[in-house]
Amino acid sequence: xxxxxxxxxxxxxxxxxxxxxxxxxxxxxxxxxxxxxxxxxxxxxxxxxxxxxxxxxxxxxxxxxxxxxxxxxxxxxxxxxxxxxxxxxxxxxxxxxxxxxxxxxxxxxxxxxxxxxxxxxxxxxxxxxxxxxxxxxxxxxxxxxxxxxxxxxxxxxxxxxxxxxxxxxxxxxxxxxxxxxxxxxxxxxxxxxxxxxxxxxxxxxxxxxxxxxxxxxxxxxxxxxxxxxxxxxxxxxxxxxxxxxxxxxxxxxxxxxxxxxxxxxxxxxxxxxxxxxxxxxxxxxxxxxxxxxxxxxxxxxxxxxxxxxxxxxxxxxxxxxxxxxxxxxxxxxxxxxxxxxxxxxxxxxxxxxxxxxxxxxxxxxxxxxxxxxxxxxxxxxxxxxxxxxxxx
Amino acid sequence: xxxxxxxxxxxxxxxxxxxxxxxxxxxxxxxxxxxxxxxxxxxxxxxxxxxxxxxxxxxxxxxxxxxxxxxxxxxxxxxxxxxxxxxxxxxxxxxxxxxxxxxxxxxxxxxxxxxxxxxxxxxxxxxxxxxxxxxxxxxxxxxxxxxxxxxxxxxxxxxxxxxxxxxxxxxxxxxxxxxxxxxxxxxxxxxxxxxxxxxxxxxxxxxxxxxxxxxxxxxxxxxxx
Numbered sequence: 102x103x104x105x106x107x108x109x110x111x112x113x114x115x116x117x118x119x120x121x122x123x124x125x126x127x128x129x130x131x132x133x134x135x136x137x138x139x140x141x142x143x144x145x146x147x148x149x150x151x152x153x154x155x156x157x158x159x160x161x162x163x164x165x166x167x168x169x170x171x172x173x174x175x176x177x178x179x180x181x182x183x184x185x186x187x188x189x190x191x192x193x194x195x196x197x198x199x200x201x202x203x204x205x206x207x208x209x210x211x212x213x214x215x216x217x218x219x220x221x222x223x224x225x226x227x228x229x230x231x232x233x234x235x236x237x238x239x240x241x242x243x244x245x246x247x248x249x250x251x252x253x254x255x256x257x258x259x260x261x262x263x264x265x266x267x268x269x270x271x272x273x274x275x276x277x278x279x280x281x282x283x284x285x286x287x288x289x290x291x292x293x294x295x296x297x298x299x300x301x302x303x304x305x306x307x308x309x310x311x312x313x314x315x316x317x318x319x320x321x322x323x324x325x326x327x328x329x330x331x332x333x334x335x336x337x338x339x340x341x342x343x344x345x346x347x348x349x350x351x352x353x354x355x356x357x358x359x360x361x362x363x364x365x366x367x368x369x370x371x372x373x374x375x376x377x378x379x380x381x382x383x384x385x386x387x388x389x390x391x392x393x394x395x396x397x398x399x400x401x402x403x404x405x406x407x408x409x410x411x412x413x414x415x416x417x418x419x420x421x422x423x424x425x426x427x428x429x430x431x432x433x434x435x436x437x438x439x440x441x442x443x444x445x446x447x448x449x450x451x452x453x454x455x456x457x458x459x460x461x462x463x464x465x466x467x468x469x470x471x472x473x474x475x476x477x478x479x480x481x482x483x484x485x486x487x488x489x490x491x492x493x
Numbered sequence: 494x495x496x497x498x499x500x501x502x503x504x505x506x507x508x509x510x511x512x513x514x515x516x517x518x519x520x521x522x523x524x525x526x527x528x529x530x531x532x533x534x535x536x537x538x539x540x541x542x543x544x545x546x547x548x549x550x551x552x553x554x555x556x557x558x559x560x561x562x563x564x565x566x567x568x569x570x571x572x573x574x575x576x577x578x579x580x581x582x583x584x585x586x587x588x589x590x591x592x593x594x595x596x597x598x599x600x601x602x603x604x605x606x607x608x609x610x611x612x613x614x615x616x617x618x619x620x621x622x623x624x625x626x627x628x629x630x631x632x633x634x635x636x637x638x639x640x641x642x643x644x645x646x647x648x649x650x651x652x653x654x655x656x657x658x659x660x661x662x663x664x665x666x667x668x669x670x671x672x673x674x675x676x677x678x679x680x681x682x683x684x685x686x687x688x689x690x691x692x693x694x695x696x697x698x699x700x701x702x703x704x705x706x707x708x709x710x711x712x713x714x715x716x717x718x
Contacts, residue, residue, distance in 0.1 A: 106602055117590055402586045405547060406647070407575020407603040409568045487547050490586065 104419070107412075111420040114392075115427070125388045126428030128381025129469065133432025133462045136374040137455075138439040143370060144453035145444065147363045153293075154355050157226065157317065160326050163355060164316040164333065165348045171341040177219075177241075177301060177313055183336055190321055190329040193221035197315040198304045204297065205270040206258040213254055215271060215297045217304020225319050228298070233265040233280035240300040249280035252288045253295040271297065272307055291451070326351055378465060381428070382473035389421050389477035400481050401489025410482040417481045421474025422467055429466030433459050494654065494686050495521040495544065500553030500563075502539050502709075513539040514550065515709040521688065523654075526681045528689045528700035528717075536709035538659075541690045545578055545657050546570045558654045575603050579648025583660035585640045587632045587647075593619060594628040597647045604651060618646035622676055638669025645676055649685065656680060658689045662696055674699055 115122045157163075166175065177196045184194040198217035203210055222228065223235040230249060240247050248269060255264045264278045276299065286292035301313065320329040330349050338344045350358070393400070400413055436459075444452045502514040513536045521527050531537040542548040543555060546562055549570070555563040558577050565573065579600075580586075587596045597615035606614070619628055622642040632640050641661060648656050658677065662670035674696065681687050681701075689700055697703050698717055705713035 113590065398586070399588055402588060403599065403603075404571060405545070405574060405580050405586070406600045407571050409571045409603070411568070412603060487542055490547075490582070 104415075107415050107419045108423070110416055111423045114420055115423060121388065122424060122427075125385055125424055126431065128384045129378065129425050129428030129466045130432040130435060132374060132377035132381050133429050133466055134435035134439065135377065136370065136462045137433060137436025137459060138444070139370050139373070140455055140458045141436070141440040141452035142444050142450065143363070143366045144455060145450040147359065147366075148453055149450055150359055151356065154352060154359065157352060159352075160320040160323055161225065162318040162320060162326065162330055162333065162349060162351050164318065164337070165350075166312070166314045166316075166337075167346060167348075168312070168314075168341075169345050170343050171346040173341055173346075174312055175337070175340055179340075180316060183333075184318070187329070187332055188321075190325040190332060191318055192321045193225055193319040195219055195222040195225050195317045196301045196313045197222075197317060198301055198308060198313055200304075200308050202272045202297075202307070204254065204258065206267065209258050211254070211257055213251075213295055213297055215299060215304065215307075217299055217301040217308075219301055221319070222298065222317075225317050228285075229283050230280040231283045232263075233278070235280055236298060236300050241302045244302045244306075245300060246274060246276040246303055247279045247300065248276040249282060249298040250278055251282045251294040251296040252284040253290055253292065254297055255281055256288060269297075271299070274307060374462065374465075378469050381425075381466075382469040385421055385424060385470065386473040386477060389417065389474055390480070392420075393417065393477050393481040396481075397484060397489045397492040400484050401486050401492065404484070404486035405490060413484075414478045414482040417478035418471065418474045421478065422470035425466045425470030425474075426463075429463040432466065433463060494523045494525070494558060495519065495688075496554075496556040497543075498554045500543065500550045500555060502536075502543065502548075503551045512709045514543070517553070517706075517709070517711055519704065519711065519714075521686065523686055524681075524684055526678075526687045526689070526701040527704060528691060528697035528702070529704045529706060530691060530694065530697045531706035532692055535706050537690055537692075537706050539709075540706060541657065541659050544655075544688060545580060546573045571603075575600060576651070577653050577655055579651070579653040579656040581641070581644050581648050581656065581658040581661045583663040585632070585637075585644045585664070587640055587643055589632050592629045592631055593624060593635070593643045593646075596632070596643055597650050599647060600651045614650055615646070618650040619643070621649070622646045636669065637665050638672050641665060641669070641673050642676060645673070645680075649680060654686060656685050656687045658687065660691055660693075661689070662693070663691075670696075 168174065180194060184191045195218050199214055201212055202215040204213050218236065219241050220235060220237050229235070233249070235249055236247065248271065250264060258269065259267055264281055267278045269276050269278055282294070284294055286294045288294045305313065318329065318333065320326040330351060334344070334349050337347045337349070341347060403413060440452045440454065444450065497517060497519040500514055500517045501512065504511045504513055517540065529537055529540060543550055546557070549565070550563050553563065554561060557573065560573065562570065562573055594612065594615045597618055598611045601611040601614060616625070616628055619625055622645050624639060624642055624646065627635060627639060632643070635643065661673055661677070665673060677687055677689070689696070691697050700717055703715055703717050704711060
């Protein structure tokens with residue numbers, strides 16, 4: 102008996118019991134679908150964070166201030182002064198305050214990431230303007246309500262018009278657009294083109310958080326990264342009274358932290374996938390056992406007519422594999438749908454489509470079919486033809 | 494064709510041993526039409542299982558078409574059944590989801606015959622039993638007599654040397670029963686060896702030879718008149 106024949110028989114039996122077959126597949130469908138969606142989400146977030154870390158440029162040090170274990174604080178001016186005193190090691194320092202705010206221009210409005218920073222941000226992050234000017238030091242000194250906008254924002258709010266010199270409302274306050282950023286992400290929504298940069302001193306007031314928790318520092322050259330980090334650490338430890346209130350890290354350290362987070366995430370995802378596929382597999386085994394019992398007479402007839410154990414075994418095994426295989430394909434389709442319309446639609450992150458994970462989860466679902474189909478198939482193959490024929 | 498010598502089949506029921514077949518010896522020649530008759534519990538079903546290679550005896554030998562089959566394994570028995578025996582059952586035992594021609598094809602599938610050849614032979618077999626116009630009907634769309642004739646087509650499609658019919662008319666009205674018996678006679682005239690198992694003396698009387706079995710032993714073996 103050829104495989105093609107077994108395949109046709111399995112298809113017929115699955116099609117003859119559509120609802121049951123579908124419910125049996127559901128475990129695998131949900132398992133595969135959620136794995137694919139979760140992986141696309143995780144890899145998408147990881148990629149966007151990696152990109153932004155790598156996009157920082159060279160010799161970058163980031164400072165994160167949590168304030169843990171200390172009631173003291175540090176201001177932008179203090180760090181700026183410290184940087185100027187150590188200009189041999191530190192060439193630039195950009196504070197970063199960001200948040201999602203509502204933008205309005207005329208009758209149009211949109212929610213966008215607003216970043217508060219200073220003139221150094223332009224060089225540290227490589228975000229130059231295509232027209233107008235970037236935020237300058239006097240914008241911060243005089244707390245001017247000026248804004249530099251990304252192309253996605255400009256295209257939406259000032260369709261076709263030159264945005265420079267226009268007014269824009271951010272959280273109800275009127276700002277003047279002074280610059281338009283170069284397009285770096287194709288002008289897509291939720292990308293780096295969907296941003297507005299304003300003076301950090303203004304952003305602090307706007308967001309009602311007087312404290313800046315993020316600074317990006319550029320060392321003078323690659324040789325001064327380590328001394329700059331050491332000096333910053335010493336200065337901040339002195340300032341806060343302990344070293345738990347902040348962290349000072351360079352690019353390589355940030356990437357390795359991110360990688361360890363990604364690894365953990367993947368282990369968790371793998372665990373979820375494994376559990377859901379095992380649950381799906383148990384469901385399949387259950388139904389296959391019921392199916393073997395229901396079809397005892399059929400098995401008896403086939404054996405009386407001359408089917409060997411191997412023939413019966415292959416028939417039921419292929420049926421189980423086909424159920425999980427079809428489930429796997431449907432799961433991938435549903436996963437793709439979720440990625441496109443849920444992750445993509447809600448603009449949570451830009452998802453990464455991973456053919457490797459799709460193939461892997463499809464392969465695993467076939468494996469589940471084999472493993473959990475084996476016992477029912479073995480049971481069917483072992484049936485005694487006389488008793489099977491007598492079965493009502 | 495069939496040579497059974499001193500065959501015993503013993504079932505252990507707790508501490509008792511039940512002799513379903515007690516020292517049975519039987520010879521059936523090629524082209525014979527033999528009816529095995531006996532009341533229920535006589536051992537005729539056990540004998541039928543032995544003849545059909547569905548089970549192996551506890552002791553004794555069984556030569557079928559020149560092969561000793563009493564000591565074979567499950568898979569070897571399946572191969573013998575596939576190649577040497579065509580079964581006709583009381584309850585037809587067709588697969589409900591398959592069409593007539595697909596049911597008839599089954600023994601050929603397990604023989605590894607190619608698709609075209611299978612369909613050709615199956616349709617020939619169905620034409621032989623007078624169902625050439627019902628090839629794509631499922632069992633539910635056929636009458637009892639027609640279903641039994643599909644089963645007969647299935648039994649003869651691979652031209653086995655032995656056709657084994659277990660109460661083939663038991664579930665049929667008398668007209669359909671007569672039709673089925675006529676088909677069996679036709680097969681006999683075409684040169685097939687047929688063993689018919691029944692409890693009905695009128696059916697048995699249509700065979701060329703009647704073997705009576707009682708309490709696991711052959712009590713009578715005579716030519717029919």
